[in-house]
Amino acid sequence: MVIVITVFVGMLVCLQLPSLLKLGSRRDLLTYLILMGLAYILMVLRTVGVHLPYVTSAIVRVFKAVLGRFI
Amino acid sequence: MAELAQGRISNIQLVLLLTGFLLGTSILILPGGDIHPDTWLAFLLGCGQGLILAFIYLALARRFPGQTFVKIAEAVWGRYIGKIVSLAFLWYVFHAGALTTTNFLDFIKVSILPSTPAMLLVLMLVGVCAAAVWSGLEVITRCSEVLVPLTILFTLFLALMLIPDFKAANLQPVLQTPLPELLKTSVRVATFPFGETVIFLMILPFLNKQNKSLSSVVIAFALTVFILITGMLRTLGVLGNVAPLYVYPLYQATRSIDLGHILTRLEILTSINFLTMGFIKASVQLFAFVVGLSQFLGLKSDRTLVVPAWLLMSLLGLYNLPGVAETIAFTHTVYPFYALPFEVFIPLATLVVAWLRKLPREGQQP
Amino acid sequence: MRRLLRTTLALTLVLTVSVFSSIGCWDKKELDKLAIVAGFGVDQVQTAEGDRLLLTAQIIKADQVISPEQAGGSGKQSFLTDQSYGRTVFEGVRNFTFESSRRLFFPHNRVLIIGESLARSGLHPIIDFFIRDPEPRPKQYVLVAKGKAADILSVKTGLEEIPALAIYELLQDYGATSKVYPVTLQDLTKDLASKTKTAVLPMIELVSTSKKKTIMLDGTAVFKSDRMVGELNINETRGLLWVLGKVHSGIIVFKLPPYRHDISMEILEANRQIRPELRNGKPHVTVVIDVEMIIGEITLTKNLTVPRENEKLERMASQGIKKEIRAALAKARQFNTDFFGFGEAFHSRRPKAWKTFGPNWDQIFPQLPVEIKVSTVIRRVGEATKFPILQ
Numbered sequence: 001m002v003i004v005i006t007v008f009v010g011m012l013v014c015l016q017l018p019s020l021l022k023l024g025s026r027r028d029l030l031t032y033l034i035l036m037g038l039a040y041i042l043m044v045l046r047t048v049g050v051h052l053p054y055v056t057s058a059i060v061r062v063f064k065a066v067l068g069r070f071i
Numbered sequence: 072m073a074e075l076a077q078g079r080i081s082n083i084q085l086v087l088l089l090t091g092f093l094l095g096t097s098i099l100i101l102p103g104g105d106i107h108p109d110t111w112l113a114f115l116l117g118c119g120q121g122l123i124l125a126f127i128y129l130a131l132a133r134r135f136p137g138q139t140f141v142k143i144a145e146a147v148w149g150r151y152i153g154k155i156v157s158l159a160f161l162w163y164v165f166h167a168g169a170l171t172t173t174n175f176l177d178f179i180k181v182s183i184l185p186s187t188p189a190m191l192l193v194l195m196l197v198g199v200c201a202a203a204v205w206s207g208l209e210v211i212t213r214c215s216e217v218l219v220p221l222t223i224l225f226t227l228f229l230a231l232m233l234i235p236d237f238k239a240a241n242l243q244p245v246l247q248t249p250l251p252e253l254l255k256t257s258v259r260v261a262t263f264p265f266g267e268t269v270i271f272l273m274i275l276p277f278l279n280k281q282n283k284s285l286s287s288v289v290i291a292f293a294l295t296v297f298i299l300i301t302g303m304l305r306t307l308g309v310l311g312n313v314a315p316l317y318v319y320p321l322y323q324a325t326r327s328i329d330l331g332h333i334l335t336r337l338e339i340l341t342s343i344n345f346l347t348m349g350f351i352k353a354s355v356q357l358f359a360f361v362v363g364l365s366q367f368l369g370l371k372s373d374r375t376l377v378v379p380a381w382l383l384m385s386l387l388g389l390y391n392l393p394g395v396a397e398t399i400a401f402t403h404t405v406y407p408f409y410a411l412p413f414e415v416f417i418p419l420a421t422l423v424v425a426w427l428r429k430l431p432r433e434g435q436q437p
Numbered sequence: 438m439r440r441l442l443r444t445t446l447a448l449t450l451v452l453t454v455s456v457f458s459s460i461g462c463w464d465k466k467e468l469d470k471l472a473i474v475a476g477f478g479v480d481q482v483q484t485a486e487g488d489r490l491l492l493t494a495q496i497i498k499a500d501q502v503i504s505p506e507q508a509g510g511s512g513k514q515s516f517l518t519d520q521s522y523g524r525t526v527f528e529g530v531r532n533f534t535f536e537s538s539r540r541l542f543f544p545h546n547r548v549l550i551i552g553e554s555l556a557r558s559g560l561h562p563i564i565d566f567f568i569r570d571p572e573p574r575p576k577q578y579v580l581v582a583k584g585k586a587a588d589i590l591s592v593k594t595g596l597e598e599i600p601a602l603a604i605y606e607l608l609q610d611y612g613a614t615s616k617v618y619p620v621t622l623q624d625l626t627k628d629l630a631s632k633t634k635t636a637v638l639p640m641i642e643l644v645s646t647s648k649k650k651t652i653m654l655d656g657t658a659v660f661k662s663d664r665m666v667g668e669l670n671i672n673e674t675r676g677l678l679w680v681l682g683k684v685h686s687g688i689i690v691f692k693l694p695p696y697r698h699d700i701s702m703e704i705l706e707a708n709r710q711i712r713p714e715l716r717n718g719k720p721h722v723t724v725v726i727d728v729e730m731i732i733g734e735i736t737l738t739k740n741l742t743v744p745r746e747n748e749k750l751e752r753m754a755s756q757g758i759k760k761e762i763r764a765a766l767a768k769a770r771q772f773n774t775d776f777f778g779f780g781e782a783f784h785s786r787r788p789k790a791w792k793t794f795g796p797n798w799d800q801i802f803p804q805l806p807v808e809i810k811v812s813t814v815i816r817r818v819g820e821a822t823k824f825p826i827l828q
Contacts, residue, residue: 035379
């Protein structure tokens, strides 16, 4: 499964890389690679089975602590 | 600057786009809550409150024509605080998009495709939105030009089909809900979906004629309310006191249509409504996020971020909440409070500060 | 060259994606892997392991139904009945796969039959599955079986190939007598969720003569909360239907004194109004029924089609109708079950007053004064004026 994700993300990057390079902006290239890297890592982690924390649940917990009465 | 930000849309297109956005996930989740049968009344109140919020947004947009919120924040709050404010706003947009995706995903998993792996499903769903965003605002708007009238048509058709099952007694007693309850629900409605129009601060700059958007917004709100109330009345009329029992009441009510054994299983139309409107909403949110983040980072091309945003929003869509129960609880209880800073405080504060600082100054570069 | 590479890559990506996006793959439903359920029964039984639910599924054999000549000739059944056990309905449904190679497919289910002993011990535990699962649909009919649901579902009846469909048609046709009250799952859910209106379900029983078995609708089961507490016979059922406004047609038979012969009147239309009122601060209900009738059958020689006689007939008919309603009311009071929905009427139309006495409806209902006003009009008399034999 990890292989599938790698291939998938790899293809996406390959397709966009030339146009990014042609753009000539280092900022664009860097942002793109960082964000894609982030997405890739998260997807792999999920497939491998690492349990990532639920984002909104954290928010809920914060709000519950503060506004216990309303919820 | 970048391809995505070149689009121009007309006022009518704005109306349809906004309506599609508002109908988005609300067309499925509402009525929600327990205050049958006056839910529709709370809804009207919520719309009114939402309209007030919309005035704030429009005032801000009018002050800074042609500028997205990211640019406005920078101008009003200065470089550093402005960046923080923008970042918070962008996080809200991103998270809202992920929530829409979560709702989307939950519905499909529950009623249509239970066994399909979630990751794949969500990538496909958001993928369609990403493709729309890649093509630009005009394309999204043109989609809504076709899809929104279709939704309106289906809603009216289904309402007609449900007339045999409609019992006015189910809508009574009227006005018996205690006021606090009514207000609570109306506030909830004001934040979802009406308050979410704050996102349009990223879209309004692309209008053909700036400063003429008030009437469009009002029309869009009115249209949305009309559709949603129709849906709600027919749902409550058919289901009555049982409505709060279901996770997707509108969908469930439509399942009872059975005319002469031929016109049955029309709930598919509700599903179509939801899918199309959800698509528009998620696309708009994705667009706002991509354009906003590009401007925030000062990127050369808006398109660079579309693919990463697609992947990340899909992931967050999966990882928002553990399950449907928590999602519903969140939408009903925490979300109104959580959305408050983004939908009310930030825009309002920005407007006030802009007014105090007398921005934009004469001759200032937009 | 670069363009070629890019195009190839893009194409590969698109094709790979399309393969994965035949996303219906996981949820595909092939017709030959489905067992289409037309009728479903739930009973309570004792097994070696203790209390269990017995689920009976009447499955349509699609290939058999398609060629009726074959089926008729070879005597093959176009349906088969499968059973399974489970502690809960859902478990039982999955347990069918121990025997059958196909998954049960519920969207076409027309009737849900519940065994009497199970009905008496409580409906809630079994109904949840049918409400929660997305497959069963809200407009299927629900019935209580006198005895075991499993027995009812295994009987082949008259004109319809598939018994479940036969039962379905029986219920659709209830208007012919208006002595049966068909209840859909949606209605049942609503009644169960109501704080005051109690649920009722039509009953069906197995009748065996020496030659064959057949099934018959007979009466209505009355529930308090979710337990069956009693029955209404067919006349009391019609009494209930009068008040509910669900009488579409039917025959009323009575004798017109001083004659000893029976007269049949056919019901054309019946409108009803329930008026919840407050008299001296106490709740009071007036039920007003307006009926239009046709003279169906007169077995006397007297000409009854003149206005003077018509009035007498109308009065007798009204009396007959009142009797039926009173019988139903008596039963409602006896079981203390408000299946007419009077409580809901107050809740809808007198909400302020309802707040005060609503919570005590259980104590109020048996004493609730109910006034019944019936007015009958004879619209038509058929094609004859009097019985054509001169005496």
